[in-house]
Amino acid sequence: MLDVLRRGASTWISKLLLAVLIVSFGIWGIADVFRGFGSNVAFRVGSTEIGVGQFDQIYARELHQLSQRLKRPLGKDEAMKLGVARQIIDKVVTEATISEVAHDLKLGISDQEIATDITQDPSFKGASGAFDRARFVDLLRSNGWNEDYYVIKRREDLLRGQVLDGLSGGMIAPKAMLEAIDQFRNEQRSVRMVSLSAATLGEIAEPAEADLTAFFEARKAAFRAPETRSFEALLLDTESMARASDVTDDDARAEFTRQKTRFTTPEKRRVDQLTFDDAAAATAAAEKIAGGASFSDVAAERGTKLADLDLGLLAKANYLDPKVGDAAFALGKVGDVSPVVQGRFRTAILRLTEIAPGTEKRYEDVAAEIKLELAKRRAETEILARHDQIEDALAGGGKLREIATRFGMTPILVDKMTKEGALASGAKFSATPDPAKLIAAVYESDVGVENETLDLGGKGFVWYAVTAVDPAHDRSLAEVRDRVVAAWRTEEVRKRLGEIAGRIAERVKKGEDIAAVAKEVGFEAETTAEFKRDDRPEKLSPAAVAAAFEGPEGHVASVAGNDDGRIVLQVASVTTPAYFGETEEARGVAERTAMSMQNSMLESWLARVQKDVGVYTHQSNVARVIGRSKD
Numbered sequence: 001m002l003d004v005l006r007r008g009a010s011t012w013i014s015k016l017l018l019a020v021l022i023v024s025f026g027i028w029g030i031a032d033v034f035r036g037f038g039s040n041v042a043f044r045v046g047s048t049e050i051g052v053g054q055f056d057q058i059y060a061r062e063l064h065q066l067s068q069r070l071k072r073p074l075g076k077d078e079a080m081k082l083g084v085a086r087q088i089i090d091k092v093v094t095e096a097t098i099s100e101v102a103h104d105l106k107l108g109i110s111d112q113e114i115a116t117d118i119t120q121d122p123s124f125k126g127a128s129g130a131f132d133r134a135r136f137v138d139l140l141r142s143n144g145w146n147e148d149y150y151v152i153k154r155r156e157d158l159l160r161g162q163v164l165d166g167l168s169g170g171m172i173a174p175k176a177m178l179e180a181i182d183q184f185r186n187e188q189r190s191v192r193m194v195s196l197s198a199a200t201l202g203e204i205a206e207p208a209e210a211d212l213t214a215f216f217e218a219r220k221a222a223f224r225a226p227e228t229r230s231f232e233a234l235l236l237d238t239e240s241m242a243r244a245s246d247v248t249d250d251d252a253r254a255e256f257t258r259q260k261t262r263f264t265t266p267e268k269r270r271v272d273q274l275t276f277d278d279a280a281a282a283t284a285a286a287e288k289i290a291g292g293a294s295f296s297d298v299a300a301e302r303g304t305k306l307a308d309l310d311l312g313l314l315a316k317a318n319y320l321d322p323k324v325g326d327a328a329f330a331l332g333k334v335g336d337v338s339p340v341v342q343g344r345f346r347t348a349i350l351r352l353t354e355i356a357p358g359t360e361k362r363y364e365d366v367a368a369e370i371k372l373e374l375a376k377r378r379a380e381t382e383i384l385a386r387h388d389q390i391e392d393a394l395a396g397g398g399k400l401r402e403i404a405t406r407f408g409m410t411p412i413l414v415d416k417m418t419k420e421g422a423l424a425s426g427a428k429f430s431a432t433p434d435p436a437k438l439i440a441a442v443y444e445s446d447v448g449v450e451n452e453t454l455d456l457g458g459k460g461f462v463w464y465a466v467t468a469v470d471p472a473h474d475r476s477l478a479e480v481r482d483r484v485v486a487a488w489r490t491e492e493v494r495k496r497l498g499e500i501a502g503r504i505a506e507r508v509k510k511g512e513d514i515a516a517v518a519k520e521v522g523f524e525a526e527t528t529a530e531f532k533r534d535d536r537p538e539k540l541s542p543a544a545v546a547a548a549f550e551g552p553e554g555h556v557a558s559v560a561g562n563d564d565g566r567i568v569l570q571v572a573s574v575t576t577p578a579y580f581g582e583t584e585e586a587r588g589v590a591e592r593t594a595m596s597m598q599n600s601m602l603e604s605w606l607a608r609v610q611k612d613v614g615v616y617t618h619q620s621n622v623a624r625v626i627g628r629s630k631d
Contacts (some may be wrong), residue, residue: 042621045096046613048103055092056625061144062088068142076627085626093617095160097610102159127345152399168598179579180590186577188530191548194518195526196501197537197565198493207488215491216477216484225479226414230468231442232401235412235432236386237460238376244414247371247378255370256363263361266316270354271328274299274311275346276365282340282347295351297338313356321345328352353381387461391453400465417472419443433459442466466620490564497566504568505558514556514570527572546571 042055045603050058066084067074074097079085118124123139126132207215216223256263272295276282286300311319319325320570321343329516331338332351335544338350386407393403404411412431414423421439423430432438434456445466454462477484499546508514516524531537540548544567547557553574561567580586 040621041618042625043093043096044614044616045093045610045616046100046104048096048100050096052618052621052625055622059085059088059625062091064144069616080626082137089622089626093610093615095156097606097615098160098163098611098615101157101609102163105163106249107159107162108153109162112152114155114158117158118151153508153518153553164602168601171350171594171598171601173593173597175581178581178586178590178593181593182586183576184533184581185589186532187549188575188577189533189548190528190530190572191540191544191569192514192527192572193514193524193540193544193567193569194501194504194514194523195561195565196497196523197563198497201493201496204489207492208487212488213477215488216480219475219487222487223483224417225470225473227472228418228470229442229462229466230412230415230417230470231466232400233412233432233438233462233464234390234404234409235460235462236383236390236409237433237456238380238383240409240460241383241386244368244375247374250369251374251378252367252370253363254367255374259370263366265359267329267358268313268315268356269328269331269352270313270356271301271311271324271350271352272306272312273324273348273350274302274304274309274507275348277341277346279342279347282349286337286340286349289337289349295349298349310353313354314417324348383460387453390461390463396464400463416468417442432436432456432462438462438464452473454569494566495566501558501566507554508568508570509556514568518568530573530575540569541565541567543567 016083024210032608040051040053041049042052043050063076063084066079074084078090087432095135118136123130124136125543137147137440140147145153157291157621216272274285274295276285285302287293288298296306299309311324315324316325316329319328322405327338327341327350332349334352334355336352338352341348341350390407391405393406394489398406401411403409414429414431416424416427417439419439423429429435429439437454437456441451441454442464445464449466449468451464454464456462504514504517504523507517518525526539528537528540531540531545531548533545535543535545537541541560541562543559544557544561548555548569550557551571553571555571556569558566558568581590
């Protein structure tokens, strides 16, 4: 064999193929080695490289921002499962692509423009409406950025914005397209219709035995019994171990005292706050009110709407300015107006408009709740010890039911559960905190198999054993006769209604009046009010609404109705709306359509640019950053 390979390798054809192979590796495979792409690079887009460290920082920052928005930690594993990792990667590569184009076009932006852009950003403005450097620094810190990084990022964003604005900025949707969209959305139609239902057919006789048998044999798989499994389980969690009766009143009262604030609702007050630029203006307004002018009149003189003055119903501790809170709670009754308040931010006058008294629950009202909480807390400290005791008992040959009796626990006994968790009673299995996990485990096990303990992730533990497996099997007609008869009757009704509806539709299509045809066969026709495509008229099924817009006036269709019925319809009128592009709705459609067109064009452009400049990914480096194994 080796001799054959040597002789083959010495021919000029094999040498030519080898040369081609070497060139191809130089272009596609070994380029990363010779060009330095690999060890410390995650992505390369054209001449732009994104290092592993840089990508790691970007990825961590994006996850941190998402966690803040979700108000809970978002780990790398969950980010992978939710597709967040893919989105971040796409964002990084897309931004690098546009930056590469901006670099090739030699676009630039001055430091002064960047400074102006940042200082005019509403996110960084303080109470006075001007740029607030302290707020700027705090926001950067909360997002994990420093000032230098943010300025660099802002510059890149502005440069990318120049590219995107140059490509699609100012693009608007053509008027003809908007008119077509408006007609599609707002065109109205009415139909003449005949509604056929099972009730109109009268009583349907029982099928002949031969017909029922033939029907059943043709659909035998639909009545097949699914595999079921019987099992027993033992659940150990704080709910099952907690014994509220063991908690004394003394312990519960002590806990009540410790958590007194939890059972107390503080008084809340709503005030209108009229603010002033200086103390002199506030004093003048206060003197007017003291002289008999109303708070509302003073607010109106200043051109302020009362709705804009409402600070909301707040507890004293929730007022942003403690001095305003103190003044609000110093007022005696609703309608009282405060003297001038020199607040932390601005000078103000307050008017009390609502008082919501505080509440305080008695111990007797929450005693049962507190005792159960204390019992669960104590159970948390005992659960691991009990877990070890049960494991030791199982290792010694104990059975779940015996162990349950020994420790005063109640075993879970399940008879004939399907893979979907359906029980013989028709209910869904829900006896454990994570029923899906136990159901899946039961169907991965078998009778007589020793199973690993299921850890419910901080919610407890479950031990289980499969006691019986009933394989899926065909049922006899006698076992499911009632179901088969019901299915036969449903299909018979559908068939008969379809035949009647088909005959009516054919005659109407040939020019006969739908009302006359319907009356002749024992039905009544009716005409609906006008409706749009997105409407859901009470007597029309979704299929009927769709059919009404499939043809011009006079169009006839026979479609499925509501509740297994049938509808024959004829389009009675078509009202085409006039297009008014100045309405708020039309402007919204125009903006969304233009945005869709811009996005579509940018996606096509981006794909073309990436194909031209080349996008390379170091899979193992990226996998290491996002927390996925190389495989």
